[in-house]
Amino acid sequence: MARLNVLAAVAIFAALTAVVALQVLNRLVLHLPLIWSEEMARFLFFWVALLGAAISVRKRRHFVLDVAMGRRPHDRITRAVLTLLPNVCVLAFSLFLLFESVGYTGTGWYRTATNSGINMGFVYAAIPVFALLSAVYAAANARADVRGLAREAAQGGRGSASAGE
Numbered sequence: 001m002a003r004l005n006v007l008a009a010v011a012i013f014a015a016l017t018a019v020v021a022l023q024v025l026n027r028l029v030l031h032l033p034l035i036w037s038e039e040m041a042r043f044l045f046f047w048v049a050l051l052g053a054a055i056s057v058r059k060r061r062h063f064v065l066d067v068a069m070g071r072r073p074h075d076r077i078t079r080a081v082l083t084l085l086p087n088v089c090v091l092a093f094s095l096f097l098l099f100e101s102v103g104y105t106g107t108g109w110y111r112t113a114t115n116s117g118i119n120m121g122f123v124y125a126a127i128p129v130f131a132l133l134s135a136v137y138a139a140a141n142a143r144a145d146v147r148g149l150a151r152e153a154a155q156g157g158r159g160s161a162s163a164g165e
Contacts, residue, residue, distance in 0.1 A: 002058055005133055009051040016044040036116035043118060047126045054133035057090055060141060080149050087142035091135055098131035 023037035056062050072079060105128055109121035 001133070001136065002055075005051060005054055005058075009048055009055065012044055012048045012051065016041060016048060019044060039113050039116045040118070043113070043116075043123045046123060050126045050130035051133075054130050054137065057094075057134045058137035058141075062086075062090060076149075076153065083145050083149060084142055087138050087145060091138040091142065094131045094135035094138060098128055098135060101127035101131055 019037055019041045023034060023041065026037070027033045053062075101124070105121055105124040108124035109119060111120040112118070113120060113123070
């Protein structure tokens with residue numbers, strides 16, 4: 001799924017680049033602006049931004065407040081909470097967004113973009129796709145963290161973590 005996410009983001013970014021290049025060529029060189037190109041570029045950008053945000057969740061590059069200021073707490077429970085809390089928050093938000101965005105996307109099937117004629121359901125579908133991917137990635141990250149904490153507890157301490165962590 002992660003590979004498909006990256007491939008889709010790359011393909012959509014390539015399409016976005018092509019549409020914008022065509023728009024610039026037609027408007028500035030040929031003086032024949034395409035009325036659909038700006039709208040299409042906006043929709044493609046929306047999709048690529050949300051797919052990229054999901055990739056950020058998978059790679060743990062999303063927004064996190066470091067309350068421990070880069071130090072690992074010695075208390076095992078505190079360390080477990082600070083390790084799992086970001087994943088739980090992202091998972092909870094993603095599930096909420098998924099639930100809410102399905103209805104929003106449903107209303108999009110009855111709307112059409114003004115200039116391009118694109119059904120807005122396809123545009124709005126980026127939101128539940130992002131939410132689903134983020135939920136899956138956050139759950140996988142939490143699972144990996146639980147395994148790491150269990151392995152650390154089985155080793156009887158901080159495990160093989162370096163002193164700089």
